[in-house]
Amino acid sequence: MKKFSWRKISEMLENIPASDCECRYPGYAGLWCRLIMAVTGYGMLRNTVAVIHGPTNCAWAVRNFCLTNYSLYCGNPFLHMPSTDIKQDDVISGGTDKLIATLTEVDRDYKPEHIAVFDTCSTALIGDDIETAIKTAQKTCNARLDYMPSAGFTSLPLGKSIEEITVKYADMMEAPTETIPDTVNILGQYKEQKRCKNAKYPDDSSELARMIEGIGLKIHRVLLSGNYDYIKTAPQASVNVISCPTWGIPLAIKMKEKFKTPYTNQAIPVGIKPTEKWLTELANFTNKNPGPFIGQEVEKLTPMFEKAENMVRGRVALIECGRNSQTAFARPMAMARALEELGMEVRLFGLHPMELKAKETDAGYFINEGFDPLLLDGDYAYQQPVNIKHILEDLGLKQGEYLYFTHDVFPAPNDGSRVETGVHLRRVKGAPGRGVGFKGAKALYETVIEAVIMSENRKFPTLYELVHRR
Numbered sequence: 001m002k003k004f005s006w007r008k009i010s011e012m013l014e015n016i017p018a019s020d021c022e023c024r025y026p027g028y029a030g031l032w033c034r035l036i037m038a039v040t041g042y043g044m045l046r047n048t049v050a051v052i053h054g055p056t057n058c059a060w061a062v063r064n065f066c067l068t069n070y071s072l073y074c075g076n077p078f079l080h081m082p083s084t085d086i087k088q089d090d091v092i093s094g095g096t097d098k099l100i101a102t103l104t105e106v107d108r109d110y111k112p113e114h115i116a117v118f119d120t121c122s123t124a125l126i127g128d129d130i131e132t133a134i135k136t137a138q139k140t141c142n143a144r145l146d147y148m149p150s151a152g153f154t155s156l157p158l159g160k161s162i163e164e165i166t167v168k169y170a171d172m173m174e175a176p177t178e179t180i181p182d183t184v185n186i187l188g189q190y191k192e193q194k195r196c197k198n199a200k201y202p203d204d205s206s207e208l209a210r211m212i213e214g215i216g217l218k219i220h221r222v223l224l225s226g227n228y229d230y231i232k233t234a235p236q237a238s239v240n241v242i243s244c245p246t247w248g249i250p251l252a253i254k255m256k257e258k259f260k261t262p263y264t265n266q267a268i269p270v271g272i273k274p275t276e277k278w279l280t281e282l283a284n285f286t287n288k289n290p291g292p293f294i295g296q297e298v299e300k301l302t303p304m305f306e307k308a309e310n311m312v313r314g315r316v317a318l319i320e321c322g323r324n325s326q327t328a329f330a331r332p333m334a335m336a337r338a339l340e341e342l343g344m345e346v347r348l349f350g351l352h353p354m355e356l357k358a359k360e361t362d363a364g365y366f367i368n369e370g371f372d373p374l375l376l377d378g379d380y381a382y383q384q385p386v387n388i389k390h391i392l393e394d395l396g397l398k399q400g401e402y403l404y405f406t407h408d409v410f411p412a413p414n415d416g417s418r419v420e421t422g423v424h425l426r427r428v429k430g431a432p433g434r435g436v437g438f439k440g441a442k443a444l445y446e447t448v449i450e451a452v453i454m455s456e457n458r459k460f461p462t463l464y465e466l467v468h469r470r
Contacts, residue, residue, distance in 0.1 A: 008373070017357075044189070051099075091126055104137055184217050338435075
């Protein structure tokens with residue numbers, strides 16, 4: 001059996017070296033390329049074209065990722081991604097002329113509102129002057145042109161890459177001529193679109209918008225989504241609120257610096273108390289009374305909360321941060337906080353210490369909120385899933401003493417104690433995929449109750465067990 005240790009997240013952050021050095025926890029090199037994250041983020045916008053300034057194989061790698069891990073689940077169904085087709089000779093002589101020609105042709109042929117230029121390792125290494133090329137092409141292009149630095153070698157850890165990418169969207173915005181009273185931007189939406197009302201499987205922004213409107217405010221923008229005009233007018237809102245900390249907090253800080261748009265501090269509200277706090281802070285900032293709305297929502301949830309609380313008493317929540325990508329952290333932490341509210345002892349695993357260092361924004365948010373749970377430490381392989389059996393052996397847990405929560409695209413087989421919480425694999429009618437807000441809390445309690453019942457009824461295997469046995 002592998003030997004692990006469990007340490008508080010604040011302690012691990014303090015002792016882990018910087019994420020870009022050679023140390024006990026070596027980082028990865030290119031599995032999650034910054035270019036992939038930059039383009040998939042841009043893929044949430046409409047009437048746009050992503051120009052990949054680099055070799056065709058880089059463009060194809062991004063297209064493959066978008067088709068297999070992005071568009072199948074959410075976001076726009078298709079994003080045009082022409083490339084400048086940089087070859088060996090261009091690496092020697094430079095590719096700026098090719099970029100100018102490509103931008104001119106894309107503007108003429110596609111007629112988009114916006115074109116973003118994404119560089120690659122090769123064009124960044126040779127120092128192509130992309131900004132000058134954009135200024136030159138802009139003179140004859142109708143579309144707005146912007147540069148999204150995305151060379152993979154410039155920022156390896158995924159969390160840091162996202163933080164550097166998301167702030168670039170502030171460059172697409174314009175200084176407001178007015179501030180619209182009682183309007184709110186939701187920042188930090190990833191793989192989701194503008195709010196979709198009455199959806200069978202709504203996204204987070206739908207539930208957050210429902211609550212915002214429930215206390216008498218209006219939604220101005222949901223970012224990232226919409227077209228260029230939708231984004232450039234975002235600073236007209238009275239205040240920004242945060243959905244995902246990784247995507248939302250850096251952009252909120254940038255918008256405050258650039259446009260003086262204030263923002264609230266709460267993020268990714270999963271569970272009753274975090275949702276109350278998220279909504280109350282917004283209400284206090286905008287001089288609204290959240291009491292009646294919150295009271296009604298909590299009253300409806302209380303019976304189910306108490307039922308789940310009684311059923312999980314004495315059980316441990318084993319929360320997996322990832323099985324392959326090992327990058328999820330805000331969602332597992334928010335889930336852990338909600339399960340602790342139910343009275344469960346929480347343990348997180350599957351987020352490698354090196355990746356934790358790249359997620360300091362998320363970790364800092366929860367630590368500042370007073371939530372500092374135990375995370376698995378140990379010499380286990382990077383980018384490889386931790387075997388749940390080893391975790392059970394290490395903690396001495398048996399059937400009926402725990403619930404196992406997964407958070408990635410690739411699930412693991414297990415008994416009925418398993419709770420599927422990955423966004424890609426979990427669908428609950430009327431509930432947001434990441435489980436935020438009051439509707440998300442209801443879905444969480446329902447699935448927890450169901451998991452406890454299934455774990456106590458072992459006459460027949462679950463559907464997941466049957467699938468994974470094959």
